[in-house]
Amino acid sequence: MTDSSDSEERMIVHATAVAIDGAGLLIRGKSGSGKSDLALRLIDRGAMLISDDQVEISRENEKLWLSPPASLAGKLEVRSLGILERDHVSGIALELIIDLNDNPDRFPMDSQSMILLGIKFPACTLAAMETSAAIKAELAMQRIMQGAIES
Numbered sequence: 001m002t003d004s005s006d007s008e009e010r011m012i013v014h015a016t017a018v019a020i021d022g023a024g025l026l027i028r029g030k031s032g033s034g035k036s037d038l039a040l041r042l043i044d045r046g047a048m049l050i051s052d053d054q055v056e057i058s059r060e061n062e063k064l065w066l067s068p069p070a071s072l073a074g075k076l077e078v079r080s081l082g083i084l085e086r087d088h089v090s091g092i093a094l095e096l097i098i099d100l101n102d103n104p105d106r107f108p109m110d111s112q113s114m115i116l117l118g119i120k121f122p123a124c125t126l127a128a129m130e131t132s133a134a135i136k137a138e139l140a141m142q143r144i145m146q147g148a149i150e151s
Contacts, residue, residue, distance in 0.1 A: 009059040009117050017050035017066045017092070018042050020141045024066040024092040026055060027128075027137075029100030034128025036077045038100070041134035043076075049088040052076045057094070059117040064094040096144045097123040098137055 015028045016035040020042065027035045036052050043049055051068030052075060058065050067090040068074070074088045097114045104125035114123040124140050126133050 011057050011117065012054050012069060013057060014053070015055045016052045017055045017094075018047040019050055019066075019089050019092045020047045020138060021145070022092065023095040023141060023145055024050065024064075025137065025141055026057075026066065026094055026097045027100065028097065029128065033100040034133075035100060037079065038098075038126075038128045038133055038137065040076065040078060042137060043086065045134055045138065049074070049076055049086045050090065050092055051088070057116060059119065062119060064116060064119055064121075066090075066092045066094050094121060096141050097121050098140070099123060099125045100128045101125045102127050102129075 013028070015026050016039045017024060017026050018039050019025070027038055029035050039047075039049065039052060050066045051072055054069050054072055056067045056069050058067070068088060073090070074085050075083050076086045078084050094116070097116070104127055112123040112125065113120050115121070122144050126136055130136075
């Protein structure tokens with residue numbers, strides 16, 4: 001939706017988001033693909049929950065900001081345990097999008113990108129249930145953030 005009074009756009013997407021060193025990572029995939037599980041492993045490695053299951057994305061100028069819808073703030077679904085309360089953060093700038101797929105390409109990161117609310121973002125595809133998925137997500141984020149610093 002667009003509010004012409006302040007030129008801000010918002011949308012809610014079916015996804016999970018975490019912050020790694022203050023940078024927003026949006027994890028997308030079909031239901032049951034491992035979004036919450038990957039987020040849980042990233043949180044165990046030091047990431048902070050932004051939102052699970054649904055993420056509110058708002059555009060201000062040339063940045064997208066990730067936040068939880070009020071009803072989901074601090075809630076994380078942990079399969080077999082239910083919905084758990086977790087510390088969370090809000091209003092984190094999106095830096096990377098990860099799409100989940102059981103059989104990702106071998107060398108895709110150099111060419112993948114995604115456009116959300118008119119802004120192009122780097123993207124990559126991971127298999128969420130691979131043992132190394134959380135490490136790969138962190139490495140992808142490091143690569144993106146180092147590129148941002150070098151630019």
